[in-house]
Each structure stands twice: as C-alpha cells, then as structure tokens.
Amino acid sequence: MRASTFLLICLVISAAVFASANSFGNDYVFFAGYVVLQYIVLGTAWNILGGYCGYVNFGSAAFFALGAYSSVAIYKFYPLPIPALLIIGGAVSGVVGFGMGYLTLRLRGAFFAIATLALAVVLQTLIVNWDYVGGSRGAYIVRPETIAPIGNYIRYLFLVMILLAVAALFIARLIEHSRLGYGFATIRDDELAAEACGVPTLRLKLIATTISGALMGMAGAPFPYYIGYLQPSSAFGLDYAVNSIAMPLIGGTTSWLGPLIGAILLGSLQQIATVTISSAVNLLIVGVILVVFVIVAPNGIIGLVHHYLQHKPEDFVGRRHVEAESPETVP
C-alpha cells in the first residue's frame, strides 16, 4: 500500500469515527474517546523507540507532562490556538528527548531506561518548584465553551487528537518501511553487529528519541484544555508511563498496528473499568495484563495471530510431530 493511500484510508476511518461519535448526541463519548486517542499517540510514540529500536523509555509521563506544561506556560503568557501549542509542546519534548538520549544512549540500554525513570522525578521536582505554572497547587485553564466551525469545544479537542493519532500512525508506518526503520531494526537485533557494518547507531537512536519524545509532547499539549485544571501529580501520573509501555507490548511491538490494537483494547477496557469498578482496580488490571502478556505472548496479539495463521491446526500437529523426533528443540 502506498503512503498516500494509507493516509487517505486513515482519514476516511477517522471521519467515520467522528461522525458516529457525533451521532450519539452525548458528549461523554468524546471525553472517553479523547483518552483512547491520546493513548494511541502515546503508545505509537513509545513504540518508535521501544519497539523499533529496543530501548525502553519509562519516562513517557515526563514527556507528556512537558507538552502539557509548555501549553500552560504559554497560556499564562498569551493563549495561542491549539495547533500552535501542539508544535511548541512537540518541540520542547523533542529537544529534551534529544538531550536525554545524547547523555545516556552511549551506554548500555539499561542506563537509558533508568535515566528516563529518574527524568520523570526530576522534571516533576522542577514543575513543583516553578510558581509561574502553578507549582504544586496546579494551574487552571479556562476552556472556551465553543469554537467557530465545530461547535462544542470537546469535539474540537477530539478532532485535534484524532488527526494527531493519524499523523502518529502515518509517521510510524513511514519509518517502518524506510531506510531509517531498517536501521532501527538492526539496532534492536544486534547493536554491535550493526555498528560493525557501518550503521550510524548513535545518530539513529537520537533520531528515534527525538521523534518519540516530540510525539509524546504533542499528545500532552492539548491536555490542560481537556482537563481544565492541571496539577503535577496528574500530569506525571504513573498510568501514562505504564499504559504507553503496556499497549504496544500487548498489541505487538514490531508493527504500527500493534500500539493501535493495544491502545484501543486496553484504553476502552480502562474507560469501562473506571466507570464500573474503580480507577485503582483498573490500573491493577493493566499491570497484571502487562506481566501476563510479556511472559506468555512475547510478540503480543499480532504475534499470536501470526502464529495461528502460519500454523493452521492440521499443519500444527504435523510440526509438533517433527519437533518431537528431534532430540533438542531450539529455544
């Protein structure tokens, strides 16, 4: 499928989603849908670094909050339209992602993961101590009631987020089928061998952290307008970090489709569980699903489907028979 065809299909699907959400006549659909869309962006962004390059980022919440707080800082100065905020939030998070990567990516992968974890704590400390954006008291954002062509403001936010999700998926798919994506895959499979073959690994990793960080920041930029009152503990919530890791791992990390599947499934499940059970229990559910999936289905739902398609039931019995004869199966 060509990139332009893919983009067209995505836009048609999102128009259909928007129209069907509109036909409900209830704004709650938009509030819940916004969160799921936001997770599609976060999951896809995480996957560009985590799934394609194999570097784990635990600081998704930090990049997300950075985007959200740059919106707050600008709002206090002069309220700009949301598309401009997206670009600014993305730029700030992208720069921080680049800086983080430059300092830690020369070392083994685990150091990067730990540094991202610590980054969240430190950025939170900085925000708590920064009175201009409200400090630990938090900041209010007065959301306009309506906006000219669309009407209700939440519908506008929903529309912005769905376009951002399309953009994120488009970028992820583009990377996957390009020189850049193949370079990322070599890093994931064997960084040392890639380096030896002349793949510029550090530069590729820096590109990945920058794109991934920028997308996370963009996902966060409209968030203050969505929530109306932003405080550090909600912007840096651990649920963003765990969800943006759990969703790609549950869906499957090797393709753009994985985070999409994971975000839709897990995001909707959480929206339902939050309403019907409680928000603490729904986080427990995510944690348990994550652990079960990484142990039982290491390649996620996509891996399971592939496995099933490749070994049709009768075929599967035959393979098992062959395997049983060989003295030692390859792990």
Place this chain on the structure above:
Amino acid sequence: MIFSFDLLINAVMSGVLIGGFYAAVTCGVSLSFGILDIVNIAHPAFIILGSYVAYSANATFGLDPIIAAIVVMPAFYALGAVIYQVYYVSFEKRGQESLRGLAFFFGLLFITEVSLVLYFGVDYRYVDAAYIGPSLHLSELDVPLRILMPCLVSLLLIATLQLILSRSFIGRAIMAVAQDPFALRLMAVDPIRIKRIAFGISIATASLAGAFLIIIQPVEPSVGREYIGRVFAICVLGGMGSLPGTVIAAMLLGVVESLTSTFYGPSWAPAVSFGFLLLTLAVRPAGILGR
C-alpha cells in the same frame, strides 16, 4: 539565609546517617543490577512491601520493626528466588531480557504498588519503637536515634554481605557468575542456581531496608518511586556491584541531599540524585570503585 556552622555540621551528620540507610536500600540493587545484570527496577516496591510487613507486625504484635524484618527475611528470599525463576524461564533463556524483562519488572512494581494501595489505602503509616523519638546530644550535634539505629544495622548488614561474598563458597560463586557463567559450569556449579540464590538474597535485603524506611519516615505506597532514581544513582556511582563503593556513594548522596534541603529547601532534594546519575554517566561511567 545566614550561614551557620551548627547548621552545616548537623546537615552533614544527618546526611551521613541517611546515607547509611540509603546503602541498605541500594545493596540489593548492587547485587541484582551490579553483579547479576538483572535490571530490577521493582526493588523499591519490594522495599515498600517490607515497610508494610514491618508495620503490620508492629501494629498487631507490637514487634520491633527490625526484628520483624529479620524474621520475614526467609519469606522475602523465597519470593526473590521465585521471581528469578520466572524471569529466567521467560526472559533470560529466550534472550529477551532487555525489553520484555524490563517491562516485566515495571509491571511487578506497578502491581505491588496498586495492591498495597487497595489493601492498606493511601494513608501514611508509621511504627512504634523505643528508639523513635529521643536524640543523642553531643555538644552542638543532635543525633536522632530513629536515624542512627537504621544506619548502624545497615552497616552491619552490608559488612555481613561483604563477608559472605568474599569468604563463603556461594559468595565467591556469585562473584564468579557475574564474570563467566560458562567457566562456572565447567567447575560443576549450576550458574542458574547461584543466580537464584543471589537474587533471593537481594530481595531479602529489601525486607530490612523496608523496616528502616518506616522507622525513619511515615510510609505510603507510592513513596518507593522517589527511591528508584536514588537507588540506581548510588549503584552506578558506587561502581556497579562493589559494596564498599555503594556505602561511599550512598553517604556522598546523603550529604549532598541533606545540604540541598537545608540550604535550598526540601522540595529540591529529589533532583539531586538525578543530577548525580547524569553526571556519573557522563563523566565516569565506571563509578568511584568501578571494576
């Protein structure tokens, strides 16, 4: 703020004592991350679990938290052994420890924290013991016993660990498995068993560290997150798996944090550990006493 010598010397003293406690928190990670190369980011969550165990024992039986922690150490050891076995079978054997192994520990961190929230709630909990409250007064120095006690027991714990690692057969095998598991197999030692024992010991130390934590400060389930950056900063600074290095690095961090919170305000203290971590990674990745 007016610079005062009393303030300075008290800040340094409490930093050293807190550093002793940080060493107990970190020694488990030095063992698992530093020696075994298992990135157990869930370690602080197990420490909080230890705090709550100490709290329960203290609240129901009136048991001293440190004694309670020593009593439940075998249970923590068994928990660690089980976790390592799962980790080995699902990740290390398949060669997927880098991405999915990390996600596994992250999930464990999350499950532990949320379970504690669901069971105990988010209220701060604290323990009672004879040494909580009074302080020693040595001329200008005030030494609160609630910090001195954990520091002393922690140094004892680390001395014991160091003795085990350098003198006993199992300890030497643990040091060896870090260098060459294959050579260990040629000596008729099962590297998996050695790693399981080492990981069990590392989780067992979390029980004691948890008791120290709840003696020093009231605890709620998400406190552990503050320790993730700190623990790994100390571990890297100390030279990844060197226990004396861990103690030195922990005390250094303790003093710097204490000075920061005395002279700039406590809300800045969490940023110190990250600064340390980044500085170490950028300037001397091998740490103070690196191998």
